Amino acid sequence: MTYYDIWELINKYDKIVIFRHSRPDLDALGSQIGLAQAINKNFPKKEVYMVGDSSKRYDFIGKMDEVSDDIISDSLAIICDVAVKGMVSDDRYNLAKEILIIDHHKNESDILNAKVYVDTTKVACAEIIGDMLRCLNKEITNYGATALYGGIVTDSGRFQYAGTSDITFLVASYLLANGANIDFIYDNIYVETLAQKQMKNYFANLFVVEDNVAYLKCTKEVLAKYPDVPFFDISRGMVNLMAGVKEVIIWCNFTYDKENDNVVGEFRSRGISIVEIAKKYGGGGHPFACGATLKDFAECDKVITDFKNIIKESKGV
Numbered sequence: 488m489t490y491y492d493i494w495e496l497i498n499k500y501d502k503i504v505i506f507r508h509s510r511p512d513l514d515a516l517g518s519q520i521g522l523a524q525a526i527n528k529n530f531p532k533k534e535v536y537m538v539g540d541s542s543k544r545y546d547f548i549g550k551m552d553e554v555s556d557d558i559i560s561d562s563l564a565i566i567c568d569v570a571v572k573g574m575v576s577d578d579r580y581n582l583a584k585e586i587l588i589i590d591h592h593k594n595e596s597d598i599l600n601a602k603v604y605v606d607t608t609k610v611a612c613a614e615i616i617g618d619m620l621r622c623l624n625k626e627i628t629n630y631g632a633t634a635l636y637g638g639i640v641t642d643s644g645r646f647q648y649a650g651t652s653d654i655t656f657l658v659a660s661y662l663l664a665n666g667a668n669i670d671f672i673y674d675n676i677y678v679e680t681l682a683q684k685q686m687k688n689y690f691a692n693l694f695v696v697e698d699n700v701a702y703l704k705c706t707k708e709v710l711a712k713y714p715d716v717p718f719f720d721i722s723r724g725m726v727n728l729m730a731g732v733k734e735v736i737i738w739c740n741f742t743y744d745k746e747n748d749n750v751v752g753e754f755r756s757r758g759i760s761i762v763e764i765a766k767k768y769g770g771g772g773h774p775f776a777c778g779a780t781l782k783d784f785a786e787c788d789k790v791i792t793d794f795k796n797i798i799k800e801s802k803g804v
């Protein structure tokens with residue numbers, strides 16, 4: 488599939504419903520909003536909707552739509568930033584006439600009969616969408632450009648993580664030329680309240696470093712101090728407290744999920760691919776940023792041991 492094929496498929500449908508993964512990050516939401524805005528701008532007569540669970544953290548970027556089954560049955564479903572059934576928020580994409588997946592993750596898709604466009608060289612799904620618009624010379628609104636920029640800047644860690652390429656900067660340039668509002672994104676992402684700063688200090692004092700592995704265990708007891716903070720803000724929000732430490736090569740955050748009575752692990756690494764270990768425990772993601780859901784904290788210890796071993800192996804010990 489090419490960018491042109493994606494655009495032709497969109498061209499065929501009067502109604503388009505855009506899906507993405509649950510517990511959305513700004514790349515998932517930015518991809519949805521950016522794509523919806525681009526379709527609206529280039530095909531003003533088409534009806535475009537976005538669906539999925541809401542995330543308080545990123546509400547500032549925009550809201551989802553209420554969409555009936557009838558509309559979805561008469562539409563093209565586009566799924567952004569995920570290719571795996573179990574992770575899509577709202578499974579009604581099954582009702583659609585046709586399904587298109589646009590993703591940058593390495594996971595094989597298990598959604599049958601979908602057309603799949605996966606480019607794992609892109610640091611963000613929003614980069615794929617922005618690059619498509621750039622290459623096809625299509626227009627986008629200021630708002631859509633801002634949303635896509637937000638997806639790229641967060642998934643790339645402000646143009647820092649592996650996967651950031653010359654194309655990433657070309658797409659960023661295209662988005663700025665089309666009115667992306669950088670200040671709006673940065674004010675909403677990187678300015679925090681005093682309470683948030685103090686919460687980070689609390690968690691930063693809890694992590695442990697052993698054999699170049701840093702880990703944080705957010706147990707029931709630890710989380711009790713912050714009962715009102717959304718799960719995502721701790722699970723994903725605290726993992727990079729351990730980044731940028733000279734002695735730390737792999738870092739991971741294990742957060743108890745009371746809804747499912749299990750532990751969600753977020754794994755990060757500098758230079759050593761760890762996604763195989765995430766997969767070993769039923770998870771996945773990117774080589775240097777991935778995760779898995781664990782049964783309990785005893786299983787987390789096994790993951791930590793695997794990380795220690797993979798570092799030793801890489802040193803040839």
Ligand SMILES: [Mn+2]
Pocket residue numbers: 514515568591610611612642
């Ligand atoms: Mn993404």
